[in-house]
Amino acid sequence: MTDKDQNTTHAELIDELTTFTLAELCRACSVEGEYIEAMIEHGILEPLSERRPHYAFSAASLRRTRVTVSLQRDLGVNLPGAALALDLLERIAELDAQLERTKP
């Protein structure tokens, strides 16, 4: 909160250096630890530090976990399906960006 603007909410930047512990990731995405373990098994998450349970997860894990949860809940996708969808979504995002670059 700044002095100038009482109503401005302080936001903490989550950048490439920010990491999450297992507990933080669970809390942020409202899932159990076993769920995260299963996501690691399927290669959806790749912890930066693998000393379980002292994992360290990148900020990108937050998004991958959230999307996995919502695909499972909303579309009935299982974990291998979510893994495939996430990879394809990321590939599409890359191609979109590439297309954007070559467009006049």
Add this chain to the structure above:
Amino acid sequence: MCIRSTEQGNSVDYRDYYKILGVERDATQDDIKRAYRKLARKYHPDVSKEADAEERFKEVGEAYEVLKDVEKRAAYDQLGEQWQQGQNFSPPPDWDAGFEFSGGGYTSADAGFHSDFFEELFGRAQGGRAYGAGARGQGGRRGEDHHAKVLIDLEDSINGASRPITLRVPELSPDGHVQLRERTLNVRIPKGIHPGQQLRLAGQGGPGLGTGESGDLFLEVEFRKHPLYRLEGTDVYLDLPVAPWEAALGASVKVPTISGAVNLKIPEDSGQGKKLRIKDRGLPGKTPGHMYVVLQIALPPADSDSARALYKQMEEQLAFNPRANMGVA
């Protein structure tokens, strides 16, 4: 976030659930299920590119929730066919007599938000939850973390900015009904933020139970398309049109950067698409990004005798074959 009025009163906009799912009124339950699954995939907010995907996804979910349930569907059908999507609607008195869900007994495990129309017909949810939050809590009393997106401009990242974002928060009223309250937060966008980064607003998520602290709000940052610049991480790209002689002979030209115009030296014999780097002129930060200028050679129009004469002269004097590598002599 989506803004929707949540006025109180009995008059609401009619929703044509059949039209929303794109099925006929006499569709079988299987037809309805198939139509729903297809649309749910199409408009899922994590998959869809459509701008209004989240709204559409909720709309489709609500339509399915009513039509998949034979009891609710029968009650809905009883309202008649004369209504149009969006038409002002008040439920007739006792319209739901004899149906089991009456009296606000509706509960659903995975309901997000419902329209006023839905609420008017099927009662208020007894325990809604925000989009994106899981059902399984952590057993504690801390509130759930919520997730949302915020759309910003490139300038916001360059200069830092305050952006109001509006959230719709489900809240328990004193009589136990779930109401949506709109809440606006002024969020400070830190300088140098780039695509893919997120913001965490401590204590701005779901309220805790009892004395428990509130959860956090996570904001995913997305950038609006800029007319000049493209972003790649912290690097800024600019397509720069140059005249053929500027590219051929070299030149010093003025180019815009996000931190003011600079003079850029174009080396002689530069080809189409050549990428020139301007160090540290990307997004600001501890390790600032770079700016990349991509040369786009613009052809002068041959719209005068003298222009045509110059082209003719080039044709005669330059041994230039742009198709030399195509194997066609």
